[in-house]
Amino acid sequence: xxxxxxxxxxxxxxxxxxxxxxxxxxxxxxxxxxxxxxxxxxxxxxxxxxxxxxxxxxxxxxxxxxxxxxxxxxxxxxxxxxxxxxxxxxxxxxxxxxxxxxxxxxxxxxxxxxxxxxxxxxxxxxxxxxxxxxxxxxxxxxxxxxxxxxxxxxxxxxxxxxxxxxxxxxxxxxxxxxxxxxxxxxxxxxxxxxxxxxxxxxxxxxxxxxxxxxxxxxxxxxxxxxxxxxxxxxxxxxxxxxxxxxxxxxxxxxxxxxxxxxxxxxxxxxxxxxxxxxxxxxxxxxxxxxxxxxxxxxxxxxxxxxxxxxxxxxxxxxxxxxxxxxxxxxxxxxxxxxxxxxxxxxxxxxxxxxxxxxxxxxxxxxxxxxxxxxxxxxxxxxxxxxxxxxxxxxxxxxxxxxxxxxxxxxxxxxxxxxxxxxxx
Amino acid sequence: xxxxxxxxxxxxxxxxxxxxxxxxxxxxxxxxxxxxxxxxxxxxxxxxxxxxxxxxxxxxxxxxxxxxxxxxxxxxxxxxxxxxxxxxxxxxxxxxxxxxxxxxxxxxxxxxxxxxxxxxxxxxxxxxxxxxxxxxxxxxxxxxxxxxxxxxxxxxxxxxxxxxxxxxxxxxxxxxxxxxxxxxxxxxxxxxxxxxxxxxxxxxxxxxxxxxxxxxxxxxxxxxxxxxxxxxxxxxxxxxxxxxxxxxxxxxxxxxxxxxxxxxxxxxxxxxxxxxxxxxxxxxxxxxxxxxxxxxxxxxxxxxxxxxxxxxxxxxxxxxxxxxxxxxxxxxxxxxxxxxxxxxxxxxxxxxxxxxxxxxxxxxxxxxxxxxxxxxxxxxxxxxxxxxxxxxxxxxxxx
Numbered sequence: 001x002x003x004x005x006x007x008x009x010x011x012x013x014x015x016x017x018x019x020x021x022x023x024x025x026x027x028x029x030x031x032x033x034x035x036x037x038x039x040x041x042x043x044x045x046x047x048x049x050x051x052x053x054x055x056x057x058x059x060x061x062x063x064x065x066x067x068x069x070x071x072x073x074x075x076x077x078x079x080x081x082x083x084x085x086x087x088x089x090x091x092x093x094x095x096x097x098x099x100x101x102x103x104x105x106x107x108x109x110x111x112x113x114x115x116x117x118x119x120x121x122x123x124x125x126x127x128x129x130x131x132x133x134x135x136x137x138x139x140x141x142x143x144x145x146x147x148x149x150x151x152x153x154x155x156x157x158x159x160x161x162x163x164x165x166x167x168x169x170x171x172x173x174x175x176x177x178x179x180x181x182x183x184x185x186x187x188x189x190x191x192x193x194x195x196x197x198x199x200x201x202x203x204x205x206x207x208x209x210x211x212x213x214x215x216x217x218x219x220x221x222x223x224x225x226x227x228x229x230x231x232x233x234x235x236x237x238x239x240x241x242x243x244x245x246x247x248x249x250x251x252x253x254x255x256x257x258x259x260x261x262x263x264x265x266x267x268x269x270x271x272x273x274x275x276x277x278x279x280x281x282x283x284x285x286x287x288x289x290x291x292x293x294x295x296x297x298x299x300x301x302x303x304x305x306x307x308x309x310x311x312x313x314x315x316x317x318x319x320x321x322x323x324x325x326x327x328x329x330x331x332x333x334x335x336x337x338x339x340x341x342x343x344x345x346x347x348x349x350x351x352x353x354x355x356x357x358x359x360x361x362x363x364x365x366x367x368x369x370x371x372x373x374x375x376x377x378x379x380x381x382x383x384x385x386x387x388x389x390x391x392x393x394x395x396x397x398x399x400x401x402x403x404x405x406x407x408x409x410x411x412x413x414x415x416x417x418x419x420x421x422x423x424x
Numbered sequence: 425x426x427x428x429x430x431x432x433x434x435x436x437x438x439x440x441x442x443x444x445x446x447x448x449x450x451x452x453x454x455x456x457x458x459x460x461x462x463x464x465x466x467x468x469x470x471x472x473x474x475x476x477x478x479x480x481x482x483x484x485x486x487x488x489x490x491x492x493x494x495x496x497x498x499x500x501x502x503x504x505x506x507x508x509x510x511x512x513x514x515x516x517x518x519x520x521x522x523x524x525x526x527x528x529x530x531x532x533x534x535x536x537x538x539x540x541x542x543x544x545x546x547x548x549x550x551x552x553x554x555x556x557x558x559x560x561x562x563x564x565x566x567x568x569x570x571x572x573x574x575x576x577x578x579x580x581x582x583x584x585x586x587x588x589x590x591x592x593x594x595x596x597x598x599x600x601x602x603x604x605x606x607x608x609x610x611x612x613x614x615x616x617x618x619x620x621x622x623x624x625x626x627x628x629x630x631x632x633x634x635x636x637x638x639x640x641x642x643x644x645x646x647x648x649x650x651x652x653x654x655x656x657x658x659x660x661x662x663x664x665x666x667x668x669x670x671x672x673x674x675x676x677x678x679x680x681x682x683x684x685x686x687x688x689x690x691x692x693x694x695x696x697x698x699x700x701x702x703x704x705x706x707x708x709x710x711x712x713x714x715x716x717x718x719x720x721x722x723x724x725x726x727x728x729x730x731x732x733x734x735x736x737x738x739x740x741x742x743x744x745x746x747x748x749x750x751x752x753x754x755x756x757x758x759x760x761x762x763x764x765x766x767x768x769x770x771x772x773x774x775x776x777x778x779x780x781x782x783x784x785x786x787x788x789x790x791x792x793x794x795x796x797x798x799x800x801x802x803x804x805x806x807x808x809x810x811x812x813x814x815x816x817x818x819x820x821x822x823x
Binding site: 045046047048049050051103105107108110113114116117118124125126127128129131132135136138140141143144145147148149150151153154157158164165166167168169170171172178182185188189190191206207210211212213214215272273274275276277278279280288408409410411412 | 465467468490523527528529530534537538540541542544545549550551552554555556558559562564565566567568570571572573574576577578580581582583584585586587588589590591592593594595597598600601604605608609611612614629630632633634635636637638639640643691692693695806808809810812
């Protein structure tokens, strides 16, 4: 089946996810629709001296050594196993298509630096010359591969037997959506019948948190932890870091039908637009985000009136939520006041590199269940945001088309359109 | 496979040899010209970047200040490419131009790291000391100089390339992936105009560190890549390269000068075991030479890593006997994520010169060649994973 632009229709036949709310789609969906929060006090490192002491950490997945690179790999593997299992595609360890994986740009961490410093035998003044000397001993060889940017993708490609050169990517907080977009494009141009698209992030560690904190991006309302992330509220004061992963098996409609696969939803459109205004802030007129939304809607062959629900980027930062509201209002007009829009981040925090993929899976579950997860912690509405944010409680609704927004540092704006059935 | 023609209309290149295609042509013609710093990071050598007059491509001091060297190299090279393509300042076209960037990441603040590492052993609560030091000493904007996708972000800000941007990561192979995806998208009509490339700063102790841990860095000073049996490994090089790729009709519609054609890009992943790279690359080279015809020059991305370099050169030798071979790393070092982009830029330079530059003294595989190549086959073999290949062909009457 082709879409109205004569391209192969791209469908989803498998999905998997892990977040601070639990492992697997079913547990996550139950928690999300119950309005439960996965944000908690950070226990994996000392928080003394920090302004933010909470996060949506995934504390039930072991990693050895315990570092962001290994955690991210492990989350991705869990999500991919669930997705491929559901799709029942290919043979075990032989996925019939390429891998696109959004991975956090993480590096060697403090425990490793400390070990190198110790091994160097340096006295009271440790320099990088000392670290280099220790590195050259050959005693730290496994850390080389562990901390290369391409390693997570390579190991996943080995495990799942994906085809071709796996692509690791980062478009900051829209990375997960970009991974899906790359898969959609590959299927549309006939390069493959299937693709495995993953977004993963396990980077809640002290330095990463401090870096966001120094940019004043994080909420400091630590008590109670589950109340901190309050997208679209008047008293929102920043995002809460979250962890997790989501994986999607994308397939051409023709391939899915031919093998009798269950179609979970349609990846009907993608839009993206760069922004050259500022490294962390968006253009004041919101035009790049608006363009990305319009392009995604047009790419799906739809009009703004077709959108039944917006899965918001909704970070809970003062700027994002205001700009996202402006963008949606501009694209949808007055109708936007009654189009439900909610932020999963109110419950799972901002899963950063994984967010676009995690929220795409939640959007597809919204379509499947005809039920919208709420924006929790919405007790003090922002008069500047006159939207139906599905406050505090899930709601049944007729949902045919969902727009899922992802925006990131560095001028990244990516929007996905997900549909329950093929747009006519 | 059929599809639209992909042409190259601009090239920006910065390396230890200089900036721009002309400078590289001249430097490469001088066979013994290699720029190496063997002392700063001894026993490891690096090929340091040429000094840049940043104002020429990054006019605002504030922008320069917000970047670390790897981002400056890349943003500068991107500016050179836009200039050559005649797109510099062309707001409307740049607003629809897409970016695909091959990037690693961040530079550390050595002073802060040293301070913390020095004080932690004696601290009563090392973790708390770490928090306090990072909170008080880290420059907030350093984060932005570290994030992988912020090279693309800076190119958007400085040059106004804002169609969309995607950053690929993963050492050597992400450079290959970046070009393959741009190439396929243009061919399939998924975009008309892409600025593709990457940059890398080798002059960083923290960057050397990771490869030193893996035992991949040569310690015995400079020798050509194919003459390193005494101490195999790579010598990192600083540099950056961006190429403007366009659908032929899009380039012609705006009256652009076509520098060369990009005829194919292949990205592969072999399960590494002895002989695997040679077999996979050999097959890809045979396909490429069968479809390219003519008289190719091969620009090899060989790193100097034991085994892999021999396999790559053997594959080239048997698939393309008699074809002249030049190893990019012999002259500019190993530019990691940017190595494939830099090699593609050197390919365009060679086609424009209409001649193959002289061999590097001491290289056995590079031999003098008097003919004029009509295409260049570029190879890449990542030091841990990933293999790639591209074919750049001369555009008739355009050299």
